[in-house]
Amino acid sequence: MELSDANLQTLTEYLKKTLDPDPAIRRPAEKFLESVEGSQNYPLLLLTLLEKSQENVIKVCASVTFKNYIKRNWRIVEDEPNKICEADRIAIKANIVPLMLSSPEQIQKQLSDAISIIGREDFPQKWPDLLTEMVNRFQSGDFHVINGVLRTAHSLFKRYRHEFKSNELWTEIKLVLDAFALPLTNLFKATIELCSTHANDASALKVLFSSLILIAKLFYSLNFQDLPEFFEDNMETWMTNFHTLLTLDNKLLQTDDEEEAGLLELLKSQICDNAALYAQKYDEEFQPYLPRFVTAIWNLLVTTGQEVKYDLLVSNAIQFLASVCERPHYKHLFEDQNTLTSICEKVIVPNMEFRAADEEAFEDNSEEYIRRDLEGSDIDTRRRAACDLVRGLCKFFEGPVTGIFSGYVNSMLQEYAKNPSVNWKHKDAAIYLVTSLASKAQTQKHGITQANELVNLTEFFVNHIQPDLKSASVNEFPVLKADGIKYIMIFRNQVPKEQLLVSIPLLINHLQAESIVVHTYAAHALERLFTMRGTNNTTLITAAEMAPFVEVLLTNLFKALTLPGSSENEYIMKAIMRSFSLLQESIIPYIPSVITQLTQKLLAVSKNPSKPHFNHYMFESICLSIRITCKANPDAVGSFEEALFMVFTEILQNDVQEFIPYVFQVMSLLLEMHKNEIPRSYMALFPHLLQPVLWERTGNIPPLVRLLQAYLERGANTIASAAADKIPGLLGVFQKLIASKANDHQGFYLLNSIIEHMPPESVDQYRKQIFILLFQRLQNSKTTKFIKSFLVFINLYCIKYGALALQEIFDSIQPKMFGMVLEKIIIPEIQKVSGQVEKKICAVGITKILTECPPMMDTEYTKLWTPLLQALIGLFELPEDDTIPDEEHFIDIEDTPGYQTAFSQLAFAGKKEHDPVGQMVNNPRIHLAQSLHKLSTACPGRVPSMLSTSLNAEALQYLQGYLQAASVTLL
């Protein structure tokens, strides 16, 4: 493409078309631009347009297009063609900086991004003059230009904050420091001076403060990896000025906006970060400055208001103090009683107050409120920072701090008592203070696990928490209600059981509260209480203790799901699941109503599944209903099928992907409940389950395999007789699974079930193919996981069909195959088999090979007899070999299915452990001894002679132990 007016014109038109809302016009234009972007001069045409076009919209469009072009094409990927010709690259680098600096802000931002993309690839080696070019602009005195440079520098250097140290990186940083540190320092000083000369000029100040923010950010990036010599030498300049800026205030810079942080806040916040960086990493050098910063930051906190716009600054500042006060050599800065009192009074208490913004969130954005308050995603909030400071101070000053706060708590409670409806926020703060003071360690699962012994939690609970929850109206003071419920929840391990029992009806009652936060907390608290452990691995709260409340609990839980805003409330659904699991058979009378409500819910949410946790607990609850009911009355399975199958069919037909894995699991559970032959309704579905489309989704594989296994367990004969034509399809699924390194174990589960349950004659014709397939996989891409499953399978086969059959089928595939597998796979790898049942299967299978396989005694395979026995004794006695070859280390990681899939496994649809050997062999060691004995009676003298020639002494000793235990001797 020529750099001609005609081309500029063409390009302008196409660019304009890319903005057209009509895809019929837009798409072809986009396609055209893509098709010409490989041509020489294309980027230069764009640069010309963004500079010179008459229309502003074209300028902006060209700049965006240019940036995206750079993003896609600039990087030179090894073994791929260079997508931008060298001349264009040179021209772009020569022009882009001045162009960026002279452009209006909107375009400047795009070009600045483009520069940092180019810089990431070319800087410093292939763009040596970039730095000088940028630094020269510092002298321009034009802060529009200077800010452009600073912004670009920031985007170039910010990666120093997270990259690993390397010679390459440090060479670059050194180069940057050499060229940039001094001019930056001079600019910093000059800018600060300008700030005081322009102290009365609001618009100038804004520009200057934007520069200072960027300078402070650059300081952070340049000082991140290590303390550069230059900055150590100039620490006085930087820190003194940072300190001054922290204490600076100027009415002209204050903003009216309550939400958005202003320039002053952003700058101070960044300075707190810079000070924290130095305090953490360069303490030795920074020590002389630190006390000054502590004082300044503390004063800053005392004078900063409650508005949301200060939140980041305040939480950064408090976190700085929190990190410093834990250091032993700064302890003295805090230990004075007056200092402590003042920190508590002026920094901690005010930041724990419930603010208007919190109240708004509580009412209108309860999901967000709950997430912050309950799940700890409150890392950047003021309350959280204040809480961390309390914990930090308690490290050295637990006694005094507790004392100071007790006074505050009492006075706040008194304030509340005077006039609850006006002063309820005082009580909220008091509860929060007690909570943060008392909690030393906390987990989601157990609540507080270590508490401050100086706080009497039970007393506070009885005197100040319970009364609120006992009040007649569940809707009065909802924030305090939520506080009270949360208190029970987190201190459940500290409060005595009898108090918890008193609380349970109160919590059940609050499930009816209108406030989403309150009824959600009530559900969550109940759920947590129900999971507490008592003695002997039972639940702390027993089903018997809950007996009086079963009906009201279930009623209120399901009613809560109808409250506005809670129709898919995961906390409530989880509480339902947990209640079922705790109450067990006492829920049976309510099942008809419960299952109706659950199926209705299921039908409703399946239209648009959006809350994965809610859905999961809903299916868990369904499984529990089935298990509990059918355990008492197996015939009830039919009524569940009746209630559920209609919805299930709809889900399958509409292909509701999120739910399908669940449906398979519930169906497996139902099918396994049947004692007799498989019902016809299931058989109708069987062919559909073999549909490849289902198996393409990784999330379906585990539950589908499980379901097919249930089919084989219950209906192998029916399949053999009525669906014999589907057997190849079934084996096709097996083949599909075995081909994948991630899913091969699932393939083996299926294969094991086929071998175990299908009538032998129905699979006769496929057996050889099965083995060939397995051998191919073994040959081409064996992994430890595959070998383990393979070993279990061939031994299961041996148990089912006999050792001779195993040898014959192997050798029919290829002469001497059996010996090869013994020698190369079974003997060396058997130690890797894990799992009790799996080991037992292998032990019994190998015993059969040793004692029931004539070729092992009288062919060339005989030489493998003792090594095999030795390996078997090893399997019994040696620790499992869990080494995994290096190259396999990442298989699991790469092939791990996504969160959704792993998540969809239902705990309460769990499968019983299945032992195909079962009662046939109780003790495999004794079984080996007995089998050897039998063998030795058949050919007297041979067994002892084989043992004595090559079995090692230790193994022999073990073997003698087995023989003794079995009371047999070898002849």
Add this chain to the structure above:
Amino acid sequence: MPVMNKEGERMRKFKNKGKNVDVLRRQRVEVTVQLRKAKKDEQILKRRSISISVRDQSVSPGEDKTHEVIPLSLERIAEAVNGSNTNLQLQATQATRKILSRQKDPPINQIIELGIIPRLVEFLTRADNAALQFEAAWALTNIASGTSDHTKAVVEAEAIPAFISLLTSPHMHISEQSVWALGNIAGDGPLYRDALINCGVIPPLLALVSPVTPVGFLRNITWTLSNLCRNKNPYPPLNAMKKMLPVFICLIEHEDKEIISDSCWAISYLTDGSNDRIQIVVDTGILPRLVELMGRPELIIMTPALRAVGNIVTGTDEQTQAAIDAGVLAVLPRILQHTKPSIQKEAAWALSNIAAGPSQQIQQLITCGLLPPLVELLDKGDFKAQKEAVWAVANFTTGGTEEQVVELVRSGVLKPLLNLLLAKDSKIILIILDTISNLFLTAEKLGETERLCLLVEELDGLEKIEALQTHDNNMVYRAALNIIEKYFSGEENTDLQPGTGQDGLYDFSVEKQDFNF
């Protein structure tokens, strides 16, 4: 300054637990790039001889004996030096020496530009005029004390052989001044160091060491010898090292602190290399003395002794064991708590390398009570020392037995370790995450996964790991994600089960395994 550029290799080793553990040892490798100020506690490379006192008439070099010299202009100096008048030569040379010996900003460049260096070197050979020899030697010493270019100007004027011959000068002060000059040349770098060695500097230098050598002179000799051991790329030749080593073994027993210090520095240079070099030093049996010196209160002794021992434990398991047998583990706890951060760091580095050894050595580390100071350092130490402590813990969890790792956790390592996840250093964060994974592997073997999960959460580690899932560094974020996915998701499975096991209905163990992708 020690650095860890074997990290890449180390990280790989974390994944291959138990194999080839000795690679975990991290040598002190010179970085080519340095952002920090040069370390203040390094030994001095070059020294200038400054005229301090007017009254002191002692004969030792570096102090002005004849201060009654008329100041001359540079032009006059050049003229006189190049002239043939011996008196004027002496006067001018002395004036040069005086200018170069002044306290501040000696005009070395200007003197070089005068072009008189070849002449000054020539004066060194004037055995007939000891005063001239001495003044020239002094002046050249001070020129060589400057930058590399300055030293180069002296060497290129063929000063090396001249100074070496002067080592055997009958005048002790001349011989001593030459030792000093040679020290400055040797300190310039490996090139001149080896040039000196090739010119045979070592035998006459060693010959100067005798029981009657005055302490001041001996200090100079020790310092120059230590410079001959210094620098890498390449290392000093092995045979030179072997010649000097026995002398250091004697010098290190001297009572003078500076002599001890410089001998230790020399040993620290000799051990800062491959294992066969370390072996040569270990074979001399010097380790017990080094360990003793490492415990001395004087910084100038403790610093180089600690470095030397620190270098030795980067060696093979046997070499490390020799250091352990010499008692290093008894001294380390105190040094780990030293007030000076650089000492803490050096000690922690040594500890990290001992922790990289086989489990028997780790056991000795436990037995000698190193865990409490390690945890203390991890909690409260200076950041540089904390980083080394993290390495120590990481190595410990890689090579330690299950019981040892349990002991480590019992000693309270987890809290400070998890706190350091807030460190502003991606590499350290990654190593901590790997260490946490190691701990979980052990916990899994012991069936204690759930307890470890709880502990990590209680200590606010979980939220820190969760937060790291948004870290800008890819490897960090993936490591965090792996831990979360592996150990902290799916709370339901480990939660309370009703009617456990009574009818087998709720036995989930096999199910869990089935879904182990």
